[in-house]
Amino acid sequence: MIHVRNLQKTYKDIQSGQFTALAGISFDAMPGQIYGLLGPNGAGKTTALRILSTVLQPTEGSAIVNGFNVTEQPEQVRRQIGFVSCNTAIYDRMTSWELVQYFGQLYGMPLDRLHSKMNALFDRFQMNEIRDVLCSKMSTGMKQKVSIVRAMIHNPPVLIFDEATSGLDILVAREVLKTVEQLRDQGKCIVFSSHIMSEVKRLCDRVAIMNRGVILAEGTPTYLAEKHQENDMEELFYQLISRSEAQLESEKNAAGAPPNLASPLTN
Amino acid sequence: MNWPTIKLIFRRELRDQLRDRRTLFTVAIMPMLLYPLMGMAMMQVAQFMRESPSRVWIVGEEKLPASPPLIVGGKFNPTFGTAESQLIELIGSTAGDGHFESLIKSATSSSDDSSSVEEILRQEMQKRKMDLAIFIPNQIHIPERPESNLETASQDSTSPPATQVFVLTDSAIDKSRIASERVNRILNQWSKEFSKETLVANEIPTSMIQGVVFTTGDVANKTGKQAAAWSKILPFIIMIWSLTGAFYPAIDLCAGEKERGTFETLLSSPAARSEIAFGKLLTVMTFSMATSFLNLLSMGFTGIFVLTKLGSGMGAGGNLPIGIPPLASIGWLLLALIPISALFSAVALAAAAFARSSKEGQYYLVPLLMISMPLMMIPMLPAAELDFGTSLIPVSGLMLLLRSLIEANYTNCLKFVAPVCAINLACCWLAVRWVIHQFNSETVLFRASERFGIGAWIKHIMRERRSLPSLGSAILCGVVILVAKFFIGFAVTAPQNFGQFALQTVIILVATIFIPSVLMALFLTRNPRKSLRLNGCKITMAAAAILAAIFLNPMFTWLTGFIMHIYPPSGDMLMLQEAVSRILGSAPGLWAIILVFAVAPAIFEEIAFRGFILSGFQSMKGKWKPILLTSLMFGLAHGVIQQTMITFVIGLVLGLIAVQTKSILPCILFHLTHNSLAVLLSQANRTVVEQSPVLRQYLYSTDGQNYQYATFPAILMSVVGVMLIIWFLQLDLKPSNRSEAYGRVPHPN
Structure with a gap:
């Protein structure tokens, strides 16, 4: 469903010349699977997801989403995905109904089918009370619900959640996670980025732990626990990141100059 | 592009803006309140002044x-x-x-x-x-x-x-x-x-x-007088409000969306970037037109009310000094609002797309106004008229056309409606292209704020140096040349003799054109020789360049005459030409004039323009865009509008030769030959021409002083010149290895 190979992304940076956000990552995510991208801030999770959603172009490497190449067929790729970002990203001066309808129309859905789909989703997410409320008047949780419905309206086979529970209270976060699980059960391919270990442990079928643009470890949570002899996901994450940072520091001292990316650790 | 998607985006953006109190305030509420309040204040002040x-x-x-x-x-x-x-x-x-x-x-x-x-x-x-x-x-x-008689009294100094x-x-x-x-x-x-x-x-x-009694009269009728007065005021008002009305919605629709994070969501939808750009452009245009129209309406009603009150208060019988604008003028204004708003909306949208935040976007309003204001002010000048020259100036031409339409001068309008529309549509198209480019540019859409430091910046420039100059370096070099030429103009004094004149000319060329380009090639590129295009060339190319300059000279001379006819030289320019002619009279010989007017500019200008600047612009795709932009800079560097136009066209030929031959040597030879011929033609006199049977065939003069090419030889020569250019176009050069030259590796990492 999603096949990422040697994906790289570099930005120009006035301080260091070039900043490497992604240094060649590869992974596969399958239908009916939640693929977790785990990493601290600046690990490259959002860059990877932005490339998958065709908002950014990779510097090198390839990403295939549901059979379409993100570089060569961006418009087809955009029809295959639903993107939910961390900052809800909904229009404040629209009601939830208007917003969802707008995106449904952008996806070319006929109005009758769109309205029946909207009614079903608004019922499922208990959003009928807020259908005529301007998004600016909504709480963060409500906004995130609208954002999820907006991403699901065209029934995409792939859903991308970029730190979708960030800033939400525990009740809403749980609801979001429940929705993600339900979507997985419907056979959707889900890429879920987070830095909250408990969420990843609960949700993800496979996990890639990232730091400074590289994948440090990849596999099912059970596999990773066995391989690193650490059952606690948070502890495992901490150990991997600490080792990566220590290695970078030693390389930096040896070279006498700051490196601009981390070297992958062998698992 | 899919029109339903554009319409969908337009309708959403329109609704979004209509729900924004700030936009509504700027577009509708402010004009409705501002002008009546201003009118009230004016009446109060007028009352105070009267009493x-x-x-x-x-x-x-x-x-x-x-x-x-x-x-x-x-x-x-x-x-x-x-x-x-x-x-x-x-x-x-x-x-x-x-x-x-x-x-x-x-x-x-x-x-x-x-x-x-x-x-x-x-x-x-x-x-x-x-x-x-x-x-x-x-x-x-x-x-x-x-007591004395009048005759003696007038001479009497003691009166x-x-x-x-x-x-x-x-x-x-x-x-x-x-x-x-x-x-x-x-x-x-x-x-x-x-x-x-x-x-x-x-x-x-x-x-x-009593002496002579003069009886004065005015042939203008009341409507004509009113139209003349309104034709100067109304176009300016709609222009300024059209720009202001476009700017704030543009900031909200681009920079505002970036800030709120909604832009990313929209970009990940199936709508193409061009569809998003057009949807937003239509919205901005709508608000630009609405702002302009509502301001005009409010200002008109308030103005009529205030003037009526003031008129009746002054005992003038309530007559308005300039009356109500003719109905036809309102129609023309509404029609002109469409292209005006399209142009300003596209420019505002492109500027707003570049901004990271609404706050940053607002900083761009002042430069935008500073660029637009002179264009809007030109038609306000008393001597400004709609002619072929002014019709080619964007915005100004449109304003003058609008003025003529309001004044019901339809014959003049018909003559220039085509160039005015063409130039403004071209600007509009360029602005729209710029918007789409901005919406496709990742670096613009996701521009992050960077801490700026001079040290880091210099380090960055040195580190990022490429074999050949970048686009930015080329633009910088052009701007430095223009600014240096502007400031050196204040420092120079009028030369008294040819020696001073020659020294001054060469110093200006070296200081403002040669040194900046060579320094930039040395410090901003890894290969200065290649950057300045200091390559050898085949003898055939050199010979073809010289021949092309000779054979194209009649065409360029005709072009110069045509441009001088359209844009007659100003009084100052004529005085300057006379002064230069006087100084040239004291030259030690023709060789000295050629040295100053042909050899020096050919070397220094070619190194800068066809060398560094063209190399920089060639980092863009295609052959013609770099040539066009370099020629534009070359033209602008000559300062005077007539010279700018002529040198722009010559620059196109020089650029083509430089690109095809990959060397500035043929360009120097072309430039040298062209300028030398211009000098020789200007110095040709009756004695010289009459003595030479060849020159008698090719040159003629109506006044015995200024010689021109005879028509038939000029056409023949031009045909040969064009064939030589075609020869340059078809030069079979090895495929360019520019990607290697520019240090472009497929994957920067």
Whole structure:
């Protein structure tokens, strides 16, 4: 469903010349699977997801989403995905109904089918009370619900959640996670980025732990626990990141100059 | 592009903006409130101005003659101005002020110089807070006719001088200026009456001093006068509001969306970037037009109301000074609003797309206004008229066309409607292309804020140096040349002889063109030789360049004449040309003129323009865009509009030769030959031409001084010249290895 190979992304940076956000990552995510991208801030999770959603172009490497190449067929790729970002990203001066309808129309859905789909989703997410409320008047949780419905309206086979529970209270976060699980059960391919270990442990079928643009470890949570002899996901994450940072520091001292990316650790 | 998607985005953005209080306030509420409030304030001020009396201090009132009486009952005589006399408060003279009297007495008796009297009066005026002072130093009485006859009286140097009266105002203070206008009207009337009484007293018929009576008339009808007045005001108003109205929605739709994070969501939807850009552009256009229209409407209603009130208050019968704008002018304005708004909306949207935040976006308004304002001000100049030259100026041409339409000068409009529309549509298209480019540019859409430091920036430039100059370096070099040329213009003085002139010309070329480009090639690129295109070339290319310059010369000479016909040189330019001709007369020989006018510019300008700048622009795709942009810079560097146009066209040929031959050597030869021929043609005189049978075939002159190419040889030569250019176009060069040259590796990492 999603096949990422040697994906790289570099930005120009006035301080260091070039900043490497992604240094060649590869992974596969399958239908009916939640693929977790785990990493601290600046690990490259959002860059990877932005490339998958065709908002950014990779510097090198390839990403295939549901059979379409993100570089060569961006418009087809955009029809295959639903993107939910961390900052809800909904229009404040629209009601939830208007917003969802707008995106449904952008996806070319006929109005009758769109309205029946909207009614079903608004019922499922208990959003009928807020259908005529301007998004600016909504709480963060409500906004995130609208954002999820907006991403699901065209029934995409792939859903991308970029730190979708960030800033939400525990009740809403749980609801979001429940929705993600339900979507997985419907056979959707889900890429879920987070830095909250408990969420990843609960949700993800496979996990890639990232730091400074590289994948440090990849596999099912059970596999990773066995391989690193650490059952606690948070502890495992901490150990991997600490080792990566220590290695970078030693390389930096040896070279006498700051490196601009981390070297992958062998698992 | 999919129109339903554009429509969908447009409708959403429109609804979004209509729900935004700030936008609604700027577009609708502000014009509805602002102008009525301003009108009220104006009426208040006008009332205050009308009712505020001027304080006039009169010194020496007792020295006025009894007849005609200037002052009656402590006020100016209403016979000389009823309204004015009511609005002037006369303050008594200096009777009893011994100190002032003695000061004035000593100042008036000591010398004939009036400055000391004026100084005393000025000080006293300020001390006493007077708006105006009148000082009558001596008794005024009606003079008697001299006994001698008129002929001898006119030659008599001992005849008494005219009576002097000082009237002092302070032009820096408005109240004083108003007082001056009022008092002058009264004094003029009184002075005329005084003259009449003088004639009567001396038994001279008053008709003798009437002289010639001029009867003036105005052929313009009322509608014509109104149209002429409105045609200057209305286009400016709609332009300025169109730009302002476009700017704020553009910021909200681009920078605002980036800030709120919604832009990313939209970009990940199936809508193409061009569809998003067009949807937003239509929204901005709608608000731009609405702002302009509503401002015009509100301003019009308020203006009519205020002027009617002021008119009736002044007793003018309520007639408006310029009347209501003709109905047709409103129609033309509404029609013109569409292209004007499209142009400004596209420019505003592109600028707003570049901004990271709404706050940053607002900073771009001032530069945008600074660029647009001169274009809007040109048509306001009294001498500005719609002709072929002005029709080619974006915005200004459109404003002038609109002015002509309002004035119902349709014949003139028909002549220039095509170039005006073409140039403004081209600008519009370029602006829209810029918007789409901005929306496709990842670096623009996700531009992150970076900490800026000079040290880091220099390090960054040195680290990022490529084999050949970048686009940015090329633009920088062009801008540096333009700025340096502008400032060096202030430093130079007018040369007195050819030696000074030659030295000055070469120094300017070296300092403003050669040095910046060479320094940039050395410090901003890894391969200065390649950057300056200092490559050798085949002998055939060099020869073809020289021949092309010779054979294309008639065409360029004709072009120069055509441009000079469309844009006749200004008086200053003609004076400068004359001065240069005079200086050239003192040149040691033709070789020296060619050295200064042909050799030096050919070398230095080619190194800079076809060398560094063209190399930089070649980092863009295609052959013609870099040539076009380099030629534009080359043209602009010549300063004068006529020269800019001519050199732009020559620059296109030079650019093509440089790109095809990959060397500036043929360009230097072309440039040198072209300039040398221009010098030779300008220096050709009757003796030289008549002596040469070849020149007699090719050149002719109507005045025996200025020689031109004969038509038939000129056409033949041009055909050969064009064939040589085609030869350059078809040069079979090895495929370019620019990607390697530019240090472009497929994957920067």
